Amino acid sequence: MEYRFGLVGYPIEHSLSPWIHNKFILKAGFKGNYALYEINTTESFADRIKEIKNDMLDGFNVTVPYKQTIIPYLDDLDEKAAAIGAVNTVVCKGGKWTGYNTDxxxxxxxxxxxxxxxxxxxxxxxxxxxxxxxxxxxxxxxxxxxxxxxxxxxxxxxxxxxxxxxxxxxxxxxxxxxxxxxxxxxxxxxxxxxxxxxxxxxxxxxxxxxxxxxxxxxxxxxxxxxxxxxxxxxxxxxxxxxxGHSMLLYQAQYAFELWTNIRVEINEMDQELFRQLEG
Missing domain, CATH: 3.40.50.720 (NAD(P)-binding Rossmann-like Domain)
Structure with missing residues (x-):
C-alpha cells in the first residue's frame, strides 16, 4: 500500500510532522511520503487548495493559520471538529474531503x-x-x-x-x-x-x-x-x-489512524523526539 499525505499551513518549513508521519509510514510497513504545502498568507488560499485537490492526497494535516479557513472547502465535518470549530486533519476518500480534529x-x-x-x-x-x-x-x-x-x-x-x-x-x-x-x-x-x-x-x-x-x-x-x-x-x-511534545506525537498517531485504519505505536519515538527538541 502506498500513501500520500501532507501538511497545509504557514510557516511550516521547520515542522516536525514529516519526520513523525514518515516514521509512521515505515512502522506500518507502507510506502509513501508526507509533503509540506506551505500557503503564504499573501497567496490565494482557494487557488492553492484547488492545486492540492489535484494532487490526489490520501489525507493531510492543517495547522495555523488555516484550521478554520479550511472548513468551507470540506465536503463533510466530523461532529467533534464541528463542535470545536477547527480542523487539523482531513481524510480524502472517494473524492470527498472530511475534516476532523485530533488535538x-x-x-x-x-x-x-x-x-x-x-x-x-x-x-x-x-x-x-x-x-x-x-x-x-x-x-x-x-x-x-x-x-x-x-x-x-x-x-x-x-x-x-x-x-x-x-x-x-x-x-x-x-x-x-x-x-x-x-x-x-x-x-x-x-x-x-x-x-x-x-x-x-x-x-x-x-x-x-x-x-x-x-x-x-x-x-x-x-x-x-x-x-x-x-x-x-x-x-x-x-x-x-x-x-507537550507527547501531544504532538499522539495527535499525529490519531490522524494516521484516520487515514489508514492502522494504529502505529509510539514506543521509542517519544524519546527520539525529546532528544531532537533538546538539541
Missing part, C-alpha cells in the same frame, strides 16, 4: 500514556489555563470522556466565559490567573494551553507553582523548549510533569 484526543492519549491511572478515574479536579483553540479541543475531549470537574483560568475572563457558554459547562468555575495561583494545589491535573514560555521567550511562566506537590500533575502543551520554565518550576516543587 484533544491526542492530548488525552499522551496524558494517559504518561499517567495510566487518569484513564481509570475521571473524577479528577482539572484546571485548564487558557481559553484559545488548544484549550477548546482539550476541554471538549475531556468532557466527552467523562471528566466533569473542569475549571478554566485565563488572563481575560471574557474569553473563558465564551468557552464555558460554547459547551454549556454549568459546573465549570472561571478564575483569573491570580485566583488560580492561590488554589492551584487543589487541582489534580493542571493543563497549560497558552503560548507563554514558548521560544524565544522561554524564561516566562504563566503562574507561580511553588505550592504544588507530588499529588499534582502539571502539563504544558508548549514543546519548544521541550521542558518549559513552567514545567521546571513545577518539577522543582515536587509535582509530576507532562511535556
Amino acid at each position: 484533544g484526543d491526542g492530548y488525552l492519549r499522551s496524558l494517559i500514556q504518561a499517567y495510566p491511572s487518569i484513564g481509570q478515574d475521571t473524577n479528577k479536579n482539572v484546571l485548564i489555563i487558557g481559553a484559545g483553540g488548544a484549550a477548546r479541543g482539550i476541554l471538549y475531549t475531556l468532557g466527552q470522556k467523562g471528566f466533569n470537574h473542569i475549571d478554566l483560568a485565563n488572563r481575560t475572563l471574557d474569553s473563558a466565559h465564551k468557552l464555558k457558554d460554547l459547551f454549556n459547562l454549568d459546573n465549570t468555575n472561571l478564575l483569573t490567573l491570580s485566583e488560580a495561583e492561590n488554589v492551584l494545589d487543589s487541582y489534580d491535573i493542571i493543563i497549560q494551553t497558552t503560548s507563554v514560555g514558548m521560544k524565544p521567550a522561554q524564561e516566562k511562566t504563566i503562574v507561580n507553582v511553588n505550592k504544588l506537590t507530588k499529588e499534582n500533575i502539571v502539563s504544558d502543551i508548549v514543546y519548544q523548549p521541550v521542558t518549559t520554565a513552567f514545567l521546571k518550576d513545577a518539577e522543582n516543587a515536587g509535582a509530576r510533569i507532562h511535556r
Whole structure:
C-alpha cells in the first residue's frame, strides 16, 4: 500500500510532522511520503487548495493559520471538529474531503500514556489555563470522556466565559490567573494551553507553582523548549510533569489512524523526539 499525505499551513518549513508521519509510514510497513504545502498568507488560499485537490492526497494535516479557513472547502465535518470549530486533519476518500480534529484526543492519549491511572478515574479536579483553540479541543475531549470537574483560568475572563457558554459547562468555575495561583494545589491535573514560555521567550511562566506537590500533575502543551520554565518550576516543587511534545506525537498517531485504519505505536519515538527538541 502506498500513501500520500501532507501538511497545509504557514510557516511550516521547520515542522516536525514529516519526520513523525514518515516514521509512521515505515512502522506500518507502507510506502509513501508526507509533503509540506506551505500557503503564504499573501497567496490565494482557494487557488492553492484547488492545486492540492489535484494532487490526489490520501489525507493531510492543517495547522495555523488555516484550521478554520479550511472548513468551507470540506465536503463533510466530523461532529467533534464541528463542535470545536477547527480542523487539523482531513481524510480524502472517494473524492470527498472530511475534516476532523485530533488535538484533544491526542492530548488525552499522551496524558494517559504518561499517567495510566487518569484513564481509570475521571473524577479528577482539572484546571485548564487558557481559553484559545488548544484549550477548546482539550476541554471538549475531556468532557466527552467523562471528566466533569473542569475549571478554566485565563488572563481575560471574557474569553473563558465564551468557552464555558460554547459547551454549556454549568459546573465549570472561571478564575483569573491570580485566583488560580492561590488554589492551584487543589487541582489534580493542571493543563497549560497558552503560548507563554514558548521560544524565544522561554524564561516566562504563566503562574507561580511553588505550592504544588507530588499529588499534582502539571502539563504544558508548549514543546519548544521541550521542558518549559513552567514545567521546571513545577518539577522543582515536587509535582509530576507532562511535556507537550507527547501531544504532538499522539495527535499525529490519531490522524494516521484516520487515514489508514492502522494504529502505529509510539514506543521509542517519544524519546527520539525529546532528544531532537533538546538539541
